[in-house]
Amino acid sequence: MTIKISIDCMGGDHGPAVTIPAAVSFVNSEPEAELILVGLESAIRAELKKHKAADHPRLSVLNATEVVTMDDPLEVALRRKKDSSMRVAINLVKDGRAHACVSAGNTGALMAVSRYVLKTIPGVDRPALCALIPNQKDAPTYMLDLGANVDCEAQHLHQFALMGAVLVSALEGKAKPTIGLLNVGEEDIKGNDVVKQTAALLRADHEKDLLNFHGNVEGNDIFEGTTDIVVCDGFVGNVVLKASEGLGRFVKKVLTTEFKRNPLNMLGALIATGAIKAISRRMNPSRYNGASLLGLRGLVFKSHGGENAYGYEWAIKRAFDAAKYDVISRISKSIAELMSQPETDPAAAGGSGVNDLTQQKSA
Amino acid sequence: MTIKISIDCMGGDHGPAVTIPAAVSFVNSEPEAELILVGLESAIRAELKKHKAADHPRLSVLNATEVVTMDDPLEVALRRKKDSSMRVAINLVKDGRAHACVSAGNTGALMAVSRYVLKTIPGVDRPALCALIPNQKDAPTYMLDLGANVDCEAQHLHQFALMGAVLVSALEGKAKPTIGLLNVGEEDIKGNDVVKQTAALLRADHEKDLLNFHGNVEGNDIFEGTTDIVVCDGFVGNVVLKASEGLGRFVKKVLTTEFKRNPLNMLGALIATGAIKAISRRMNPSRYNGASLLGLRGLVFKSHGGENAYGYEWAIKRAFDAAKYDVISRISKSIAELMSQPETDPAAAGGSGVNDLTQQKSA
Structure with missing residues (x-):
């Protein structure tokens, strides 16, 4: 075909x-x-x-x-x-x-x-916009929504989860990718009403074996690779993504400063350049390029x-x-x-x- | 006294x-x-x-x-x-x-x-919980709320801004600290209703010279130090903070791996240890300890x-x-x-x- x-x-x-x-x-x-x-x-x-x-x-x-x-x-x-x-x-x-x-x-x-x-x-x-975020497991975390929808109801987040699961099945060959719902804590009682209602919808789907709901995840889980998919509204997704980019630039600046401070100055600069390139590659890998409009x-x-x-x-x-x-x-x-x-x-x-x-x- | x-x-x-x-x-x-x-x-x-x-x-x-x-x-x-x-x-x-x-x-x-x-x-x-986040200007960005309030209305964010401004005046000796409202873009038309309403309240205060409202800021501005204060609801604040911590641990892991890969192995390890300590100090400085319950x-x-x-x-x-x-x-x-x-x-x-x-x- x-x-x-x-x-x-x-x-x-x-x-x-x-x-x-x-x-x-x-x-x-x-x-x-x-x-x-x-x-x-x-x-x-x-x-x-x-x-x-x-x-x-x-x-x-x-x-x-x-x-x-x-x-x-x-x-x-x-x-x-x-x-x-x-x-x-x-x-x-x-x-x-x-x-x-x-x-x-x-x-x-x-x-x-x-x-x-x-x-x-x-x-x-x-x-929704779904992008791949690199994680510690050297795999992508698929995160959606990343900016299109700033006011979401539970049924929207529910749909994002379903659409993300279909996409990840296609791109990663995983039959039942795990889904995490971004929240301020792992416990069911945590979060705002929209998140709690979404969790209830996803739990019901999980019980019917329609999808693989891991439960709530926290901000750090995005980079730890706790789940294949992280679902959030576009406001939170956008802010987290841009904050991460800002933190990345900050790290880069600190790294450069710290290495240039090295007494073996030339060697420090050399190592810094190599290290920053290596880190950039790991943090923003070209092989994760290609976000999806779902x-x-x-x-x-x-x-x-x-x-x-x-x-x-x-x-x-x-x-x-x-x-x-x-x-x-x-x-x-x-x-x-x-x-x-x-x-x-x-x-x-x-x-x-x-x-x-x-x-x-x-x- | x-x-x-x-x-x-x-x-x-x-x-x-x-x-x-x-x-x-x-x-x-x-x-x-x-x-x-x-x-x-x-x-x-x-x-x-x-x-x-x-x-x-x-x-x-x-x-x-x-x-x-x-x-x-x-x-x-x-x-x-x-x-x-x-x-x-x-x-x-x-x-x-x-x-x-x-x-x-x-x-x-x-x-x-x-x-x-x-x-x-x-x-x-x-x-609200207000903490100090290090930024590229080698100064703290005061950010609130960081987790206590997961559902906020405009009047809550408005109060957070006022309380944050009083705190920063006290702790940093700034008469009119700048206030940024965390959003998905700088333009006034961006964001959800709560953020737009908050911006209107803060603009009105600014016109009366009650506070110094910079306008909307984005996730990256937290680490760039665009404003003295960043205001957001506790859901977004908590997720951003934990995501940043997760990204920090990821960077640390990548740094360690990359330096250990250095052909001058011992030297690489030595430099990595020093660099990670230096970076941790800059990214999580002890002198920024002390969050405030406002x-x-x-x-x-x-x-x-x-x-x-x-x-x-x-x-x-x-x-x-x-x-x-x-x-x-x-x-x-x-x-x-x-x-x-x-x-x-x-x-x-x-x-x-x-x-x-x-x-x-x-x-």
């Missing part, structure tokens, strides 16, 4: 200089993959030539005349740049011409355009904006694996089952269909 | 072996301080003798026969151990025999007992459980400075002014008087 992936070649800090070599390398390593390269045709063809892939039978080019920049307001990405590489790549998924899309563009724009073009899966009113009627993967070709290829690989495993159908099935359960209030589960990104845009 | 501080000598991992040398050192360095040492009299007197302070004129001993352990449920600390060193030390504040109390005991128990004994300041229905009718300071005497002395110093600056009267005045403002809804500001710790206890 051929899996077709549309690539927003213009997104990210480096554009075709990163996306094209990544695409070429991936298509050469994966015989079932076919990639549609979307963006400024001349720039893409020049890069393809450079990588000796101008006539690759499983690489095609689709011209798109505009580019969504990192500074473009959502408004511009959504309403004006209708021929952007991002929009055209997502349209391919909508039209059934691609199974998944990969972009390194602006996260807010990608979420807004994907949501607008693809719409959500019936029963899902809030798509809950849409199509697969969209987000690469870090500054990622290199090796990392970008990992995002393509994740999109490929998710498509091959048919994550959308599995999530749809899982959500439909959830909605058909007698104890679920369909009105509550259905919700308003308006997510926070959209609300913010018009605020 | 003499400032009297009651010391829970039994709290923390080390008890009198840490608390007594800290108390002796502090009282010798601060002629206006008088310390009341609370706990098992024989153990305290033995330590005092060891530190040549058995007859110090400004050190007195008050016997308390029980100790709240780290594993004691709140119930036990609150209802059963009525002669614990923690409870007796807090009682001294209530009875006006001490201006402030310091304890390295169990945080949950300390908050519950303090709240039960001291009660809250009129208008404050949720006391919003009560008395000053209570919490030392880390594992802190050494140098760090514990810093917690005593913070309690002393807060008492000398009369933080309680200033907070009371600030909250009273807030409640007298026509635009504040007194019913909403008054609230139920029940905080989450108490709710959890009886859940």
